[in-house]
């Protein structure tokens with residue numbers, strides 16, 4: 001985090017150690033070199049749980065223990081758990097070996113609490129991941145999640161109707177499913193709620209132009225709401241354009257709490273509790 005002079009630091013919000021970043025990519029090249037510092041800033045900002053997405057076997061094999069050891073070496077660290085999945089943008093290079101490793105990891109690693117992020121991404125029309133390839137991998141991973149009784153984290157970009165259609169066809173209604181980086185309106189939020197699913201709001205929901213996304217918040221049941229960074233991408237205001245990291249989740253909380261007319265602290269703890277419940281990371285009593 002640079003230029004702290006012009007922007008408030010996340011610690012300055014003084015939130016309790018009860019919040020969660022439900023979607024992070026800590027193994028990104030921009031974040032990995034300062035893993036310890038990033039985890040310390042998360043703690044001092046009130047982030048008590050980070051859910052990290054592992055999208056490729058190679059990265060999982062290389063970084064799983066690096067992340068856990070960095071946390072273990074600190075006097076106080078957020079709890080960390082993982083999701084493991086094949087991202088729609090990676091399917092072109094996926095083969096049976098990658099699949100077998102994914103299945104093995106989801107079956108055997110107790111810290112992998114969900115299959116994700118998986119879904120469809122039609123943002124690049126002439127992309128390197130043709131839609132005809134994305135769909136079968138998406139369905140295969142949904143079936144794996146059902147077979148193993150795992151929650152699912154959904155990535156959907158420019159593919160709303162198709163993602164809903166596939167999820168309905170695969171019988172995902174009322175399955176523990178988290179719609180990551182929600183960017184829709186009230187109607188989309190309603191469709192997600194009707195199906196019994198959860199929604200995570202990220203930094204983009206704080207951008208001035210995204211009033212529609214903030215309005216959709218009013219359709220979300222309190223117990224189904226989560227916060228996320230999707231770091232290193234999409235830092236919330238007032239850090240927009242900078243490298244995102246878990247500590248900055250507090251600014252999304254502040255913005256959304258004001259939209260909902262509740263205190264930031266209340267929303268912080270509510271969404272943190274929701275993430276813990278969803279990913280099976282409840283604190284020991």
Ligand SMILES: [Zn+2]
Nearest residue numbers: 023053117230
């Ligand atoms: Zn992501």
